[in-house]
Amino acid sequence: KQEVTQIPAALSVPEGENLVLNCSFTDSAIYNLQWFRQDPGKGLTSLLLIQSSQREQTSGRLNASLDKSSGRSTLYIAASQPGDSATYLCALRGGSSNTGKLIFGQGTTLQVKP
Amino acid sequence: DAGVTQSPTHLIKTRGQQVTLRCSPKSGHDTVSWYQQALGQGPQFIFQYYEEEERQRGNFPDRFSGHQFPNYSSELNVNALLLGDSALYLCASSLVLPLVDTQYFGPGTRLTVL
Numbered sequence: 001k002q003e004v005t006q007i008p009a010a011l012s013v014p015e016g017e018n019l020v021l022n023c024s025f026t027d028s029a030i031y032n033l034q035w036f037r038q039d040p041g042k043g044l045t046s047l048l049l050i051q052s053s054q055r056e057q058t059s060g061r062l063n064a065s066l067d068k069s070s071g072r073s074t075l076y077i078a079a080s081q082p083g084d085s086a087t088y089l090c091a092l093r094g095g096s097s098n099t100g101k102l103i104f105g106q107g108t109t110l111q112v113k114p
Numbered sequence: 115d116a117g118v119t120q121s122p123t124h125l126i127k128t129r130g131q132q133v134t135l136r137c138s139p140k141s142g143h144d145t146v147s148w149y150q151q152a153l154g155q156g157p158q159f160i161f162q163y164y165e166e167e168e169r170q171r172g173n174f175p176d177r178f179s180g181h182q183f184p185n186y187s188s189e190l191n192v193n194a195l196l197l198g199d200s201a202l203y204l205c206a207s208s209l210v211l212p213l214v215d216t217q218y219f220g221p222g223t224r225l226t227v228l
Contacts, residue, residue, distance in 0.1 A: 034216060043204060044219040089156055100208055101170055102217060104156030
């Protein structure tokens, strides 16, 4: 059974710091892995999608990497800003499922202090 | 182009009642998935609908049922509400193929059971 874990559960950093969020999974047979942002009480906004055959994706100050062999993904945020404060969720689409079900981690809540 | 929409935004019910939540997918999408997100947790997959049929179901009791209409919109019904059903209910839409495509989430419906 696929399990997704995100560590740490919460993180507080000063503005301008570079930071890394971690996501680990137990089964390397995946179609893709997606990072989402969620503001309090709101829906999910997709940040980056990495296909199974890719190693990383970049969008602006965000860079996501995928290492299937070790069952790990990281989300790197450069020069953090207070507006980056939110919960970040990773989710993967399992390779054994053809229906697109996403399996989520519990999220990392990030606070960037001015 | 309207994204995924959900109604209502908030809902308060009492134990034992029944509730219906609604979702309209992003234009052009044919598949709708429903997720339950308890406070402080990652979303949990409830089920997915395609061509008006339930394609896959997560680990949720039969009290949770759904429907998809010919215009691809969907409903989530929960009977005999329990306090533990209090959560944010998220709808996501996508294309059934390709599996490498991303899923788009709506803003969610906050259900409170008293």
